Each structure stands twice: as structure tokens, then as C-alpha cells.
Amino acid sequence: MTTFILVSGMFTGTHIWQDTAARLTAAGARAHTVALTGLDGPRAAPGTGVDLETHIADVLAVIDSVETGPDGKVVLVGHDYGIHPAVGAADRRADRVARIVHLDSGLPRDGVPALAAVPDQSLRERLGGEESHDGLLPPPAAHDAWQRWGSTDGVPAAALDRLTALAAPQPLGTLLQPLRLTGAVDTVPSTGVLCTGNGTSIELIQMLVGLGDPALRALTDRRVTFFELPTGHWPMLSRPAELGDVLLRAAAGEGHRLTPVDAAEPPAHLRPFLLDVPEVPRERHGNVDLYLPDAQEPRPAVVFVHGGPVPADATPTPRGWPGLTGHARYAAAEGAVGVLLDHRLHDLGDYERAAADVAAAVELVRADPRVDADRIALWFFSGGGLLTVDWLSAPPAWLRCLAATYPVLAPLPNWGLSGTRFHPARALANAGALPLVLTRVGREMPEIAATVEEFLAAAKDHGADVEVIDVPNGHHGFETIDRTDEARAAIRHAMRSVLRLAFGPDTRGHQSARRPAPDYRRE
Structure with a gap:
């Protein structure tokens, strides 16, 4: 008994x-x-x-x-x-x-x-x-x-x-x-x-x-x-x-047991990127890495923002994770500057300083002479989705696109962020015509999937410009774990959409002539 x-x-x-x-x-x-x-x-x-x-x-x-x-x-x-x-x-x-x-x-x-x-x-x-x-x-x-x-x-x-x-x-x-x-x-x-x-x-x-x-x-x-x-x-x-x-x-001792981290089998976030993308030059500036295209004129930049929280002593840091470096190299191969940064989201109480890190990195990137400061796209992943809120609340003129892949788009109930500003769905009221590209995975964790649906419902209410790319059989972190044609196609689709918007018409309504047109049709 x-x-x-x-x-x-x-x-x-x-x-x-x-x-x-x-x-x-x-x-x-x-x-x-x-x-x-x-x-x-x-x-x-x-x-x-x-x-x-x-x-x-x-x-x-x-x-x-x-x-x-x-x-x-x-x-x-x-x-x-x-x-x-x-x-x-x-x-x-x-x-x-x-x-x-x-x-x-x-x-x-x-x-x-x-x-x-x-x-x-x-x-x-x-x-x-x-x-x-x-x-x-x-x-x-x-x-x-x-x-x-x-x-x-x-x-x-x-x-x-x-x-x-x-x-x-x-x-x-x-x-x-x-x-x-x-x-x-x-x-x-x-x-x-x-x-x-x-x-x-x-x-x-x-x-x-x-x-x-x-x-x-x-x-x-x-x-x-x-x-x-x-x-x-x-x-x-x-x-x-x-x-x-x-x-x-x-x-009685029943229940699920977790799988230990196996040194012989890397965890999901350290497995190879699904696509075979070329090596490109990389420069490191403090906590920011630039992946540079082969170009003479200033190019648009895509800033990739990792999720979290990530332990402060994680090795490698997120800008060394294959899924993120693969995205940055892919963007550079298509003619844009790919940008990775390490922000300080180490705990759920760190969203304020992580948001400041992202803003500082964006300003560093825009000040680089190889970047067209008026053509910037921001791309958020996983728990980094809450960091979209400032950019949705007051989109600057130079922000051409905001993308999110398997994002968390509302604080989870036990995160204790109800009294903070980090509620992207609420920020949509001020997003205006900012184009949004959202990659949604069909095998998402239910607690995260609910935040995406809440966001999309708010987007519909506010008439936001959202392109949804569905990966029906995809998991959270699919770009390194789902080795399927469906997953590869979703990555290519999202990159095409983001680059089309980043490279889009200049301020005079004409297509930019400062770079060769990327091959958006490539599969």
C-alpha cells in the first residue's frame, strides 16, 4: 500500500x-x-x-x-x-x-x-x-x-x-x-x-x-x-x-525517460543543414558574423535571430549551429549579406536584453558599407519569435520583411511574461503593410502551435500581409532533423520569399539594378 x-x-x-x-x-x-x-x-x-x-x-x-x-x-x-x-x-x-x-x-x-x-x-x-x-x-x-x-x-x-x-x-x-x-x-x-x-x-x-x-x-x-x-x-x-x-x-516507477545526449550522435540542433550550400567568406565583428556575397555594390542583408533560452556556456554558441550557418550561407550565395548574432537570451527573464542585442546588431549591419541600409530583412526562429514584437510595433522604413520559422509567438503560460511587452499578436495592430513570412510545422509542440494560431488569428483581424509556408510533416528544428524533400522545399520557398521582398522595388518603385537578380526559381 x-x-x-x-x-x-x-x-x-x-x-x-x-x-x-x-x-x-x-x-x-x-x-x-x-x-x-x-x-x-x-x-x-x-x-x-x-x-x-x-x-x-x-x-x-x-x-x-x-x-x-x-x-x-x-x-x-x-x-x-x-x-x-x-x-x-x-x-x-x-x-x-x-x-x-x-x-x-x-x-x-x-x-x-x-x-x-x-x-x-x-x-x-x-x-x-x-x-x-x-x-x-x-x-x-x-x-x-x-x-x-x-x-x-x-x-x-x-x-x-x-x-x-x-x-x-x-x-x-x-x-x-x-x-x-x-x-x-x-x-x-x-x-x-x-x-x-x-x-x-x-x-x-x-x-x-x-x-x-x-x-x-x-x-x-x-x-x-x-x-x-x-x-x-x-x-x-x-x-x-x-x-x-x-x-x-x-x-510504481513508470513513465517516460529522457534520452541522454550521446557524444557519438549530435543533438538535433548540431546536425548538418539539409541543403548543400556553398562556402562563402565570413567576417566576425564582436557577437555578429557577416556572410558575404560575391558583389561590389551594397547588398540587402538578412539578419537571422536564434531562439532560446540557450545556456550561457553552450558550445558552440548559436551562430555556430549548422541550421543557422546554413541559412546565412544560403542567403549570401543568393546575393544578400547573411547575418548571424549571439544574443543573451539565457533565461526567460532575458528577453529585454536579448531585444537590445538584436537592435544593436541590426544597427551594426546597416552601418557596414557593403550593406544596403534601406533593404533589411529580419528572420526569427523558435523562442526568438517573441523578439519580433518591437519590429511589428513600429516597423522602420528600411525593414522590407519579417520572417519567422517554427516560432513561439506568444509567451507560454508558465513563462511569466504576461506583464511585459513580448506579445507579438498584440503588436500586429501597428504592423501596417510590413510583409510577413511564417514557416509553420505540422508536428509542432502543441503548446507552441497554439501561439502560432493565436498570432495568425490576430493577423487576419488586422489585415496583416502574411505568407504562410506549411511543412505538414515538419518538426520544430526541421532544417537539421527532417531529411525530406518536403523540408528542403520549405527552406527554399521561405528563402525565395524573403529575398524577393528584401531585393524588391527601390524607393522609386523600380526593381533594384545594383545586383544580379537571384535565381528564385531554383529548386
């Missing part, structure tokens, strides 16, 4: 587990919930000193008191913020914990406060310098306010009413006090339950592992498993029965 201990997240208490606990007990398991000080029962008051250690002690008290099976162990389930006291307790009772289940939560680390995992970027910045741990963070006061903390997809209105009515202020000390771990918890098996409606999936985690993020390397351990639930951030309210079934399977 498995014994589960369920730890709730920010603002919430034991009441949220009612239906899931019933499902577990009906299946023959034991289910216990943890009443976190200040969140269950009497509300915390300023100055009472409730912090992360207080909540770790709450979890330890339950671990030490519950009845267990013959092995004397429990399965700890931490939702949202609750994973931090759960992991802290497991580190001190590693011999009593059979498995830790991370329910749509982050990865707690030694010395890092729970605030680092809070999705609201603006809140993280505001509280980051907080010295006092005695304050309280007010809970969401209405249904819509919960979206700041995660997707409410699938939660019935009545359940949202109850969630809001019973929500408690979160003691700031629980978010600001660093978690202290001895390392004992590293021996405990774990399971991640990912809620795809909140913006996370197994495919996305696997892709991030492939990028070489050392913080994610441990997720490929065979003791780590994963499940997905097609719902928002509160599955105990939206899909309690399904959650109960997943927890039972997790306790």
Missing part, C-alpha cells in the same frame, strides 16, 4: 487535494495532505517569521507521523511552490522517501530561493532585493488574476470560485529564504508531471536537454521519469482522477 504525502503550492491549502486524494484512497493507497503554516488554518501575520524552513518542518512532521507500507517509505508530491518544502524535507529524510513527484513545478537547487521558480518575472524583479522576510504576498483576488501564476485551463468556474475564496497570503519568507540541501535527496528517484496546457511538455524538456543545459543533465538519469497531463497548472482541480492515476503509475 503506497503512502502519498501531498504538498500544495502558493496561496493554496489542503483543500485542493480533496478529489485526487479520494481517487488515491479508492485505489487502495494512503493519501495525506500537509497543512502549511500560514496557508492552512490561521493566516500568517506580518512579523510571525514564517519561512521556507517552517514549511519544511511541516512536511517533516507528516513524514514522521504517517503510517507506511512494509518498506517504511512515502511518495512526496509537491505542486508549484510546494516542491521546495517537499525537496527540503526529502533531503533530511532520504531514507524515508521512495520517490519525489514534481507536479508542474521547478527544479529546486541548493542555495536558491523558491522565488527563482515563480513565473511572474516582474514580481521576481520587485522582490529580488527584499531584505525582510516578514511580509505577505496577497493572493489572487479574482479568476483572471490566477493566470499570473499558471494556466487555469480546464478548471471549472465553481472550483475557481472556491480556490479564490480560500486563497491565503503567501509569507514572503517562504519565497525569499534560500533552500539548503545536503545532497542526500539526489539519491531519491523522481517523476515530473508536466501540464502541457501550462506550456511544458516532454518534447520541450528533451530539446532543452539537447542544448546542453547542465542544470537539466540529471533529468536523463534512469531513475527520473515523466508524465504529461493535457491541462493547465492546477490538475488536481481540472483532472483529479487522471492526476490520481498518474501518481499511482509514478509511484
Whole structure:
């Protein structure tokens, strides 16, 4: 008989587990919930000193008191913020914990406060310098306010009413006090339950592992498993029965296991470009690379903007990735200047500085005498899609085209960017006649595909000039993984469209005579 201990997240208490606990007990398991000080029962008051250690002690008290099976162990389930006291307790009772289940939560680390995992970027910045741990963070006061903390997809209105009515202020000390771990918890098996409606999936985690993020390397351990639930951030309210079934399977050691990075087989983003493109001269200027055509007169430039977040210590950096260098060489072979840059999108909170990096690179390129400063195209990939927003909001006269390939075109619910400007669909109202070229893959991750459809719906509403190039069997990152004629044709189609617009009529309405016409018909 498995014994589960369920730890709730920010603002919430034991009441949220009612239906899931019933499902577990009906299946023959034991289910216990943890009443976190200040969140269950009497509300915390300023100055009472409730912090992360207080909540770790709450979890330890339950671990030490519950009845267990013959092995004397429990399965700890931490939702949202609750994973931090759960992991802290497991580190001190590693011999009593059979498995830790991370329910749509982050990865707690030694010395890092729970605030680092809070999705609201603006809140993280505001509280980051907080010295006092005695304050309280007010809970969401209405249904819509919960979206700041995660997707409410699938939660019935009545359940949202109850969630809001019973929500408690979160003691700031629980978010600001660093978690202290001895390392004992590293021996405990774990399971991640990912809620795809909140913006996370197994495919996305696997892709991030492939990028070489050392913080994610441990997720490929065979003791780590994963499940997905097609719902928002509160599955105990939206899909309690399904959650109960997943927890039972997790306790049994079931679930998907990630594929470790194989040194003999490069990850998807480091495989060869699908097209055979010629070598061209390359110049490096700081964080910008220019791929130069064989030309005497100034030529249009195509600036390729990589996605992310990409770990700061990734090797090679994005401007060395074959898919991007292949695009830049292809553009140069067709008579344009291909431009690659490394921008500093290393974390979801880095979009502001990444946008500044892109703007600075564009100005560097336009100042180069070999570039026709009045004929620039910008081409964005993957998570770089959010960086389109400034160019859509106020397109400069010299921007001839904006392209995006398998882009993310709205912040995912758990990215915490709802209070920022990085919402491309909203920017379309000011895009005017700027031509857009969007390459859409049919096998996109659902959470990303939804952002593309949102963008295209907004484009239709605003009458935007969008050419959509569909790759029905294409995957995210298809230019290095889908070795098919369909994928090759899509790359050629997109490049033809972008170069046609970049080389298009000059300011007098005549086709530019400063370069030989590219062979747009080439297949």
C-alpha cells in the first residue's frame, strides 16, 4: 500500500487535494495532505517569521507521523511552490522517501530561493532585493488574476470560485529564504508531471536537454521519469482522477525517460543543414558574423535571430549551429549579406536584453558599407519569435520583411511574461503593410502551435500581409532533423520569399539594378 504525502503550492491549502486524494484512497493507497503554516488554518501575520524552513518542518512532521507500507517509505508530491518544502524535507529524510513527484513545478537547487521558480518575472524583479522576510504576498483576488501564476485551463468556474475564496497570503519568507540541501535527496528517484496546457511538455524538456543545459543533465538519469497531463497548472482541480492515476503509475516507477545526449550522435540542433550550400567568406565583428556575397555594390542583408533560452556556456554558441550557418550561407550565395548574432537570451527573464542585442546588431549591419541600409530583412526562429514584437510595433522604413520559422509567438503560460511587452499578436495592430513570412510545422509542440494560431488569428483581424509556408510533416528544428524533400522545399520557398521582398522595388518603385537578380526559381 503506497503512502502519498501531498504538498500544495502558493496561496493554496489542503483543500485542493480533496478529489485526487479520494481517487488515491479508492485505489487502495494512503493519501495525506500537509497543512502549511500560514496557508492552512490561521493566516500568517506580518512579523510571525514564517519561512521556507517552517514549511519544511511541516512536511517533516507528516513524514514522521504517517503510517507506511512494509518498506517504511512515502511518495512526496509537491505542486508549484510546494516542491521546495517537499525537496527540503526529502533531503533530511532520504531514507524515508521512495520517490519525489514534481507536479508542474521547478527544479529546486541548493542555495536558491523558491522565488527563482515563480513565473511572474516582474514580481521576481520587485522582490529580488527584499531584505525582510516578514511580509505577505496577497493572493489572487479574482479568476483572471490566477493566470499570473499558471494556466487555469480546464478548471471549472465553481472550483475557481472556491480556490479564490480560500486563497491565503503567501509569507514572503517562504519565497525569499534560500533552500539548503545536503545532497542526500539526489539519491531519491523522481517523476515530473508536466501540464502541457501550462506550456511544458516532454518534447520541450528533451530539446532543452539537447542544448546542453547542465542544470537539466540529471533529468536523463534512469531513475527520473515523466508524465504529461493535457491541462493547465492546477490538475488536481481540472483532472483529479487522471492526476490520481498518474501518481499511482509514478509511484510504481513508470513513465517516460529522457534520452541522454550521446557524444557519438549530435543533438538535433548540431546536425548538418539539409541543403548543400556553398562556402562563402565570413567576417566576425564582436557577437555578429557577416556572410558575404560575391558583389561590389551594397547588398540587402538578412539578419537571422536564434531562439532560446540557450545556456550561457553552450558550445558552440548559436551562430555556430549548422541550421543557422546554413541559412546565412544560403542567403549570401543568393546575393544578400547573411547575418548571424549571439544574443543573451539565457533565461526567460532575458528577453529585454536579448531585444537590445538584436537592435544593436541590426544597427551594426546597416552601418557596414557593403550593406544596403534601406533593404533589411529580419528572420526569427523558435523562442526568438517573441523578439519580433518591437519590429511589428513600429516597423522602420528600411525593414522590407519579417520572417519567422517554427516560432513561439506568444509567451507560454508558465513563462511569466504576461506583464511585459513580448506579445507579438498584440503588436500586429501597428504592423501596417510590413510583409510577413511564417514557416509553420505540422508536428509542432502543441503548446507552441497554439501561439502560432493565436498570432495568425490576430493577423487576419488586422489585415496583416502574411505568407504562410506549411511543412505538414515538419518538426520544430526541421532544417537539421527532417531529411525530406518536403523540408528542403520549405527552406527554399521561405528563402525565395524573403529575398524577393528584401531585393524588391527601390524607393522609386523600380526593381533594384545594383545586383544580379537571384535565381528564385531554383529548386
